[in-house]
Amino acid sequence: MVVSHFLKWVHTARVAQRAAAAAALADAYINRDLPFEDRCAAEAALTLLLDDPSYKVRLAMADRLSMSHYAPLQVINALASDQAEIAALVLSRSPLLSDADLIDRIASGSATIQAVIARRSSVSMSVSAAIAEVGEADACAELLANTGAAVASVSLRRIAERHGHVARVREAMLANPLLPPDCRHMLLVKLGEALRAAPLVVALIGHTRAERLTREACAKACITLVDGTRMEEHPALVEHLRLAGELTPSFLVRAVAHGKIDFLGSVLAALTGQGTARITSVLASGRDVAVVALLNSAGLPTPVHKPVLIALKIWREVANGKRVAGSQEVSWLMLRELGDPPVDDKLAGLIRSIHLDSLRENARCHALAIAAA
Known part of the structure; x- marks a missing residue:
């Protein structure tokens, strides 16, 4: 009876009165205080x-x-399909909307609607996957910042592929401790591409030099990335680098110079198909002939063999406590192994740059230590 009076009255009431009455009626309905017939009405x-x-x-x-x-x-x-201000309230809160409902809204909605759904207190993997696949950059950034969102590794990779060039998305992804190492490398490449194409960088140093510098910076950053990658994740990172065409002899020389011997083992296992245990044994204590055979099997060019061998010997001594050395000393001995004049100018240039970088980094650390004393 009350509802019938409301329906007669609502046509003549002012907007503010109708809004207040609608809110009161909604409260009565969800509080379940009404008899069955009145509830239906x-x-x-x-x-x-x-x-x-x-x-x-x-x-x-x-x-x-x-x-x-x-x-x-x-x-x-109906409210979820209304204008943005109304739909946002429902899409961000309602527990009645299924994953299918939300995915439909993501596919057909605006960037604002996508971001609203990404901010829900709980976002399932299927909804996250939809945002990763078709969502705008802002929606993906909101999803990555949402601690209540379940995001699969494949969705993280898709976001990196689609929006890794966007600074906000890149920062949100790199802040995630569970981000797979291959995604981190992909973001490093995206950052390098963004820097290389920046008008200011091109104007200051030119396109060719910008490309070379960013390529070197990405290689150095990838070595740092190896440090933060768990041993069990090495095979995945190796496969990603292989597919990206970045598992080059120069990269492996850089890795050996910096003492990434466990990572080198994962690389050699992937390239040769041999067991990890055997490769680890050869790298840890194998004779030069066995190491060279392993490097040949992996397809590494002959000029690389000598510097890799000398680096392995030094890192073995370091691991066994017989020597104190770092990348500065190792790179210098690798360079000396190439002879004077060097047998390979390009390889010598690479190792020389590694050595100079190590000198610079050690000097910087020394200066900071003096300043902090």
Whole structure:
């Protein structure tokens, strides 16, 4: 009876009155205080109010119904398709919307709607996958910042592929401790591409030099990335670098010079197909003939063999406590092994640059230590 009076009155009431009445009716419905017949009538009235010409009435309904498990499903779905301000309330809160409903809204909605869904208190892997696949950069950034979102590794890779060039997305991804190492490398490459194409960088140093410097910077950063990668993740990172065409002899020389022997073992296992245990044994204590045979099997060019052998011997002594050395000393001895004049100028140039970088880094650390004393 109360609802019938409401329906007669609502056509003549002012907007503010209709909005307040709609909110009160929604409260009564979700609190389940009404008898069954009145509840059915209230549901019909709420459905009718979806056609109200004022968005304020629908906004009042959305505000009261959006967090309830007992709201009428047809009303929630209609409000979720309303104008952005109203839809945002429902899409960000309603527990009645299924993953399929949310995925539909992601596929057809604006960037604002996608970001609203990405900020929900709980986001399933399937919804995260939809955002990763079709979501705009802002939506992906919101998803990555949402601690209540379950994001699969494959979705992280897709976001890196699609939006890794966007600074906000890149920063959010790199802040994630669970980010797979191959994604981290992909983001390093994206950053290098962004720097290389930056108008200021090109204007200052030219396109050719910018390309060379960013390539070297990415290689150095990748060595640092190996440090933060767990042993069990090495095979995945190796495969990613192989597919990206970056598992080059020069990269492996750089890795050996910096003492990444465990990583070298994973690389050789991938390139030769031999067992990890055997390769580890050869690198740890094998004779030169066995190491050279392993390097040949991996397809590494002959000029690389001598510097790699001398580096392995030094790192073995370091590991056994017989010697104290770092990349500065190792790179110098690798360079000396190439002879004077060197047998390979390009390889000598690479090792020389590694040595100079190590000198610079050690000097910087020394200066900082003096300043801190």
